[in-house]
Amino acid sequence: MNIVSMENITFRYAEVPVVQNMDLEIREEEYVLLTGENGSGKSTLLKLLLGELQPQEGRVQMFGKDPGRVFSAGEVGYVPQNSISHNQNFPATVEEIMMTGLYRQIGRFRLPGRIHRECVSQTLEELGMERFLKKRIGELSGGQQQRIMLARAVAGNPKLLVLDEPTAGVDAQSVKEFYRLLNELNQKRKVTILLVTHGNISECAGAHRVLKMEEGRISK
DSSP states (O other): OEEEEEEEEEEEETTEEEEEEEEEEEETTOEEEEEOOTTSSHHHHHHHHTTSSOOSEEEEEETTBOHHHHHHTTOEEEEOTTTGGGTTTOOOBHHHHHHHTTHHHHOTTOOOOHHHHHHHHHHHHHTTOGGGTTSBGGGSOHHHHHHHHHHHHHTTOOSEEEEESTTTTOOHHHHHHHHHHHHHIIIIIOOEEEEEOSSOGGGOTTOSEEEEEETTEEEO
16 A cells, blocks of 8 residues: 555746656555755655645645645654754643644643543653653753654654654764664554655665655656
């Protein structure tokens, strides 16, 4: 089963093609790396996949549906680029940050219950971060913060996890630990992963495929 299907996608900014006649398929339970230099079209591809942009040509589907419908159903966990930089002075605890990843299950204008608190605790324990539950997010190191953002993304048990340059600004040891956790999530939870990075892909143990984007096209 294809989780992601992008067929003959073309997108232009002011008549300048950024993504050109591109195809991408990601199957259920795959762990896929997408690499490429800055300006290669990776960011535009992600915006097309996440429904933030619409292609001028071609079709984008996730789970056989429009991306917007998939996100509203909570089937996708997303770790954005530069998420760490927004946390330094944010007056919230790790527990409160985690709860924002469960807002669909909790419901609007409702307080989290026991089942939600247990979900947060179990997810943090799975990622080795349970001891930071009551800590303010800004008190953690960059690597620790990024693992919390990963935990937040998977707390709702998504079927697809999308990560945009998640290790930018993180020290080398934390990068290795982060990639180890991704491999475990793929193997144990069977979550499908798309990791976009221009970092050292040799450290990404467990990835099934590595794709490279150049001048708006993907090569294997």
